[in-house]
Amino acid sequence: MSSEDGTNGKTFNPERALISCRREFGEHGGVTPSIERSATFTVMDPGTMPEIFQGLMGPDQGGCFLYSRHFNPTVDVLARSLAAMEGTEFAVCTASGMAAISAALLQICQQGDHIVSSDTVYGGTHALLGELLPQVGITTAFVDPTDTAAFAAAIRPETKVLYTEVVGNPTLKVADIPALSRLARERGLRLVVDNTFTPMIVSPAQLGADIVAYSMTKFMNGASDLVAGAVCASREFVHQLMDLHTGRLMLLGPTMDPRVAYDIHQRLPHLAIRMREHSRRALAIAERLAAIGAPVVYPGLANHPQRALFAGMMNEGYGFGGMLTLDCGTRERAEDLMDKLQNEEQFGLMAVSLGYFDTLMSCSGSSTASEIDPEDQARMGLSPGLLRIAVGYTGALEDRLAQIERAVRAIGLASKATAR
Numbered sequence: 001m002s003s004e005d006g007t008n009g010k011t012f013n014p015e016r017a018l019i020s021c022r023r024e025f026g027e028h029g030g031v032t033p034s035i036e037r038s039a040t041f042t043v044m045d046p047g048t049m050p051e052i053f054q055g056l057m058g059p060d061q062g063g064c065f066l067y068s069r070h071f072n073p074t075v076d077v078l079a080r081s082l083a084a085m086e087g088t089e090f091a092v093c094t095a096s097g098m099a100a101i102s103a104a105l106l107q108i109c110q111q112g113d114h115i116v117s118s119d120t121v122y123g124g125t126h127a128l129l130g131e132l133l134p135q136v137g138i139t140t141a142f143v144d145p146t147d148t149a150a151f152a153a154a155i156r157p158e159t160k161v162l163y164t165e166v167v168g169n170p171t172l173k174v175a176d177i178p179a180l181s182r183l184a185r186e187r188g189l190r191l192v193v194d195n196t197f198t199p200m201i202v203s204p205a206q207l208g209a210d211i212v213a214y215s216m217t218k219f220m221n222g223a224s225d226l227v228a229g230a231v232c233a234s235r236e237f238v239h240q241l242m243d244l245h246t247g248r249l250m251l252l253g254p255t256m257d258p259r260v261a262y263d264i265h266q267r268l269p270h271l272a273i274r275m276r277e278h279s280r281r282a283l284a285i286a287e288r289l290a291a292i293g294a295p296v297v298y299p300g301l302a303n304h305p306q307r308a309l310f311a312g313m314m315n316e317g318y319g320f321g322g323m324l325t326l327d328c329g330t331r332e333r334a335e336d337l338m339d340k341l342q343n344e345e346q347f348g349l350m351a352v353s354l355g356y357f358d359t360l361m362s363c364s365g366s367s368t369a370s371e372i373d374p375e376d377q378a379r380m381g382l383s384p385g386l387l388r389i390a391v392g393y394t395g396a397l398e399d400r401l402a403q404i405e406r407a408v409r410a411i412g413l414a415s416k417a418t419a420r
Ligand SMILES: *Cc1c(COP(=O)(O)O)cnc(C)c1O
Pocket: 096, 097, 098, 099, 122, 124, 125, 165, 169, 194, 196, 197, 214, 215, 216, 217, 218, 227, 228, 229
């Protein structure tokens, strides 16, 4: 897509793109932006109030900000950074990842419309598509994210959206974003992609996605101390979301607090460094687990079915991400392993979520994917003993490798006596 910022002729570079956006100084020349906490803004000339209210005279058109559920200067600073990083025209920040996903889908779809979605999505998204949206007359067909032909076959006259995660949660199946984008274009649909697992690593808008949604609660913020989301898209789509009469974000109101925007903005400059380190350590741990014969899945391993596809979509230099899974067979065995890893080895923490500096571990079938009924879990290849590990970057890697090898051997999940 774009070529001016962040590209060196061929490959998009999200780090270069990120610093291309306007530098924000604080009120007194501070090196950090100021936090504008006002809920409302003073109009200096009474005659301009009607135009400002109608969105015809924003701060860029000689007017001013209106009200912070609409636009807030500090939240805008973050949104501009995100749009630059993704190479989209515009972005808008939300109170959570679910707010971003639900608002985007509700903006495009009305009663009677239809969505074709990957069946391998975050549990909350699966519940939104499979249970909540049908209550307002929007239905979804779920298909295998690795099967682009299945997306095509499920399209109906009422279909408006193709929906997928780049790397599906939690089975780590990889969707072919360029192929889905071509399909969406051919059939006049919008491709909405959740890139929560792979910021920096993959830039879906550069591969043809129309709308990129994020839970910034995860890698983007990286500190597990707030909940936030974003929609990166065209200026037109963001303006639709913020429309005073029909904007789903404007009217449903899941607004980001400027203090949250400030915190995330201050952590974006080291997102690239963090992603590289998450990836480096996840690959090393996956390789060690594979070497001892443990049933590990990681998109960067040679035996991952979509490794080449993923490599073809990646921006250079960020690796294959920080997520891996280990199939322990049964939930009891997965719990036994988590217990050892947390309470004996101090390897990580038993907690849902991901993208933290400490390793977080959860048994997906009974936690983040528990909204998905057991039959559908089986269909999407989600074993009840699937342990999802969001690899952190604290401590010495050698210690981490020894800790996980010991714990995996202790529960009898290693089929080889020596690592080779
Ligand atoms: C966590 C998560 C979400 C939901 O985000 P919240 O910020 O918790 O609302 C959506 N998609 C994926 C892939 C996630 O991991």
